[in-house]
Amino acid sequence: MLQAIDLVKRYGSVLALDGFSLSVAAGEIVGLVGHNGAGKTTFVEIVSYLIRQDGGHVTIDGRPPSASRGRVGVAPQHIALYPSVTVREHLNLFGRLAGLRRAALDSAVEELTVALRLGSFIDRRTAGLSGGQQRRVQAATALINRPGLLLLDEPTAGADLETREAMLDVVKQRAGDGAAIVYTTHYLPELVELQATIAVARNGKIIARGTYDELVDGLPGEVRLIHDNEEEVRVSTTQPAATLIDLLGRAERPISTIEVHNPSLDDLYRSLAVSDAP
Amino acid sequence: MLLETDYRPGPAAALRESLYRIRAMAGNNTLIRLRDPGQTISYVVMPMVLMLVLEPLYVRAVDGGTTKVVTGLLVMFSVFAISIAGNAILAERTWKTWDRLRVSRAPAAELLIGKTLPIYVVMIAQQTILLVYGCLVIGLPIPGNVPLVLGAILLWAFTLLAIGALLAAIVRSHGELSVITDVGALTLSSLGGALVPLSLMPEWAQVAAQASPGYWALEMLQAAVAGDTAGVLRPAAILLGIALVCGVFAIRRLTRGWGRGGLL
Numbered sequence: 001m002l003q004a005i006d007l008v009k010r011y012g013s014v015l016a017l018d019g020f021s022l023s024v025a026a027g028e029i030v031g032l033v034g035h036n037g038a039g040k041t042t043f044v045e046i047v048s049y050l051i052r053q054d055g056g057h058v059t060i061d062g063r064p065p066s067a068s069r070g071r072v073g074v075a076p077q078h079i080a081l082y083p084s085v086t087v088r089e090h091l092n093l094f095g096r097l098a099g100l101r102r103a104a105l106d107s108a109v110e111e112l113t114v115a116l117r118l119g120s121f122i123d124r125r126t127a128g129l130s131g132g133q134q135r136r137v138q139a140a141t142a143l144i145n146r147p148g149l150l151l152l153d154e155p156t157a158g159a160d161l162e163t164r165e166a167m168l169d170v171v172k173q174r175a176g177d178g179a180a181i182v183y184t185t186h187y188l189p190e191l192v193e194l195q196a197t198i199a200v201a202r203n204g205k206i207i208a209r210g211t212y213d214e215l216v217d218g219l220p221g222e223v224r225l226i227h228d229n230e231e232e233v234r235v236s237t238t239q240p241a242a243t244l245i246d247l248l249g250r251a252e253r254p255i256s257t258i259e260v261h262n263p264s265l266d267d268l269y270r271s272l273a274v275s276d277a278p
Numbered sequence: 279m280l281l282e283t284d285y286r287p288g289p290a291a292a293l294r295e296s297l298y299r300i301r302a303m304a305g306n307n308t309l310i311r312l313r314d315p316g317q318t319i320s321y322v323v324m325p326m327v328l329m330l331v332l333e334p335l336y337v338r339a340v341d342g343g344t345t346k347v348v349t350g351l352l353v354m355f356s357v358f359a360i361s362i363a364g365n366a367i368l369a370e371r372t373w374k375t376w377d378r379l380r381v382s383r384a385p386a387a388e389l390l391i392g393k394t395l396p397i398y399v400v401m402i403a404q405q406t407i408l409l410v411y412g413c414l415v416i417g418l419p420i421p422g423n424v425p426l427v428l429g430a431i432l433l434w435a436f437t438l439l440a441i442g443a444l445l446a447a448i449v450r451s452h453g454e455l456s457v458i459t460d461v462g463a464l465t466l467s468s469l470g471g472a473l474v475p476l477s478l479m480p481e482w483a484q485v486a487a488q489a490s491p492g493y494w495a496l497e498m499l500q501a502a503v504a505g506d507t508a509g510v511l512r513p514a515a516i517l518l519g520i521a522l523v524c525g526v527f528a529i530r531r532l533t534r535g536w537g538r539g540g541l542l
Contacts (some may be wrong), residue, residue: 070383096302
C-alpha cells in the first residue's frame with residue numbers, strides 16, 4: 001500500500017530526512033518510533049502531500065501522493081480543530097469533503113461516535129473539550145471516510161486512559177478491515193498491544209525494523225529491591241521475572257519495595273545507537 | 279470495509295461533487311462567522327453613526343455632500359473589513375486546520391472558494407446595508423441604475439477580499455495583520471478621499487490619492503450612484519486589475535500552505 005524509498009528532505013541547512021525508506025502493507029500497522037527530530041513528522045507530511053521531498057519517491061497503492069488525495073487519513077501531532085464548531089459539525093465537514101452523502105455520512109458519524117466514545121460531547125464545541133476528547137475528535141475526522149492509508153502522528157500524546165483504549169481499539173479494527181496504518185508514538189506498550197511492526201527512525205532514516213520481540217526482548221531490563229533498612233539491590237537482566245524470583249528466594253531481610261522495569265524505548269534507542277556507531 | 283474506490287466521475291458528476299464540497303466548506307465558514315459576528319457588526323454600526331454626525335459638515339463643505347459622506351464612509355469601513363477576510367484566513371493557520379483541509383479530497387481552489395464565499399457575502403451585505411441606510415436615513419438619492427451600483431459593490435468587495443487574502447498569506451501573525459489593516463486601511467481610505475473630500479485636501483494628497491484602491495473605489499461608487507456607466511469603467515478596470523494580481527498571488531501562496539516558519 002505505502003512505499004517510500006530513499007526520501008531526502010532539507011529545511012535550509014537541516015537534513016530532516018536522509019534516505020528514509022519505509023513500506024507498509026494493507027492491513028499492517030507500522031509503529032514509527034524515534035526521538036524528536038528523527039524525521040517522523042516530516043515523513044508523514046510528505047506522504048500526505050503537504051510538503052515535497054527533495055529526493056527519493058513515495059507511492060500509495062502505486063500512485064504518487066499528488067494523485068492520492070482523499071485516500072489518506074491524517075491525524076497530525078498537534079490538535080487542528082475549529083474551536084467554535086461542534087464535534088458533529090466537524091465530522092460532517094470532513095465527511096462531506098471526502099464525498100460522503102447523507103446515509104453514508106450519518107452511518108460513518110454514528111459508527112465513530114460509538115467507537116471513539118464521542119456520544120457525551122458530540123454536540124459541544126471543541127474549544128470546551130479536554131485534550132483527550134479533542135484527540136478523539138481529531139482521529140475521528142481522519143477516519144470518517146475509511147481511507148486505505150492512515151497516518152496517525154502521536155494520536156495518544158497526553159491522552160487519558162479512555163482515549164488511549166478507544167484509539168487502540170479503532171486502529172486494530174481498521175487494520176483488520178485492511179487499512180495500512182503508520183502510527184507514530186513514544187509509547188512502546190501501545191505498539192505491543194497493537195501487535196505492530198516497529199520501525200525505529202533516527203537522524204532522518206529508519207535504522208531498525210521488526211516485531212517487539214525481535215527488537216526489544218534481548219535487551220536488559222532492571223529489577224530493584226529496597227530492604228527495610230533502605231539497602232538497595234539493582235540487577236540488570238534480560239529475564240526480569242526469573243531474576244526477581246531468584247532475588248526474593250535469597251533475600252535475608254524484609255523487603256519494602258519491589259520494582260521491575262522492562263526494556264523501554266530509550267533502552268532500544270541506546271542499544272541501536274551503540275550498534276549503529278561507527 | 280474500506281470505502282475508497284477507483285471510481286472516476288464524468289464532468290457533470292465531477293462538477294456536482296465539486297459544488298458539494300464547496301458547499302460543505304462554505305457552510306462551515308458561515309457557522310464560524312455567525313458564531314463570532316462582533317467585528318462585522320462594528321464595521322456596519324460605526325459608519326452609520328459617523329454618517330449621521332458628519333453629514334451636516336459635508337453638506338456645508340462640498341457640493342453633493344450627502345453622496346460623498348455616504349460613499350466615503352462606506353469605502354473607508356469596507357477597507358477596514360479587509361481584516362475580516364485576513365483574520366478568517368489567518369485563523370486557519372492559528373488553528374492549524376488549513377493543512378488538514380489540504381489533505382482532503384477537495385482541491386485548493388474549492389477550499390479557497392468555500393473559505394472566502396461567506397466573507398464575500400459579508401462584505402457585500404455590509405456595503406449594501408450602508409447604501410440602503412444612506413438612502414433611508416441620510417438622504418442619499420435612490421440610485422437610478424441599481425444593477426450598476428450592485429456591480430460596483432460586487433467588484434469592490436472582490437477587490438477587498440483579494441487584498442485580505444494576500445495579506446493573510448504573507449503576514450506572520452494576527453498582530454502584523456492588525457497593524458497593516460488598521461494603519462493601512464486608514465491611510466489608504468483617507469488618502470483616497472473617503473474621510474475628507476478630496477477637493478479639500480492638499481494638492482500633493484490629491485495626486486498621491488490615485489495610488490490608493492480607496493480612491494478608485496470612491497470614484498467607481500460615486501459614478502455608479504449617479505448612474506454614470508462610463509465613469510464606472512476606468513476605476514472598475516483598475517480595481518479588477520488590483521484584485522487579480524492580489525488574488526493570484528494569494529492563491530499560489532495558500533495552495534502551498536504556510537509551512538513551519540513564522541511566528542504562529
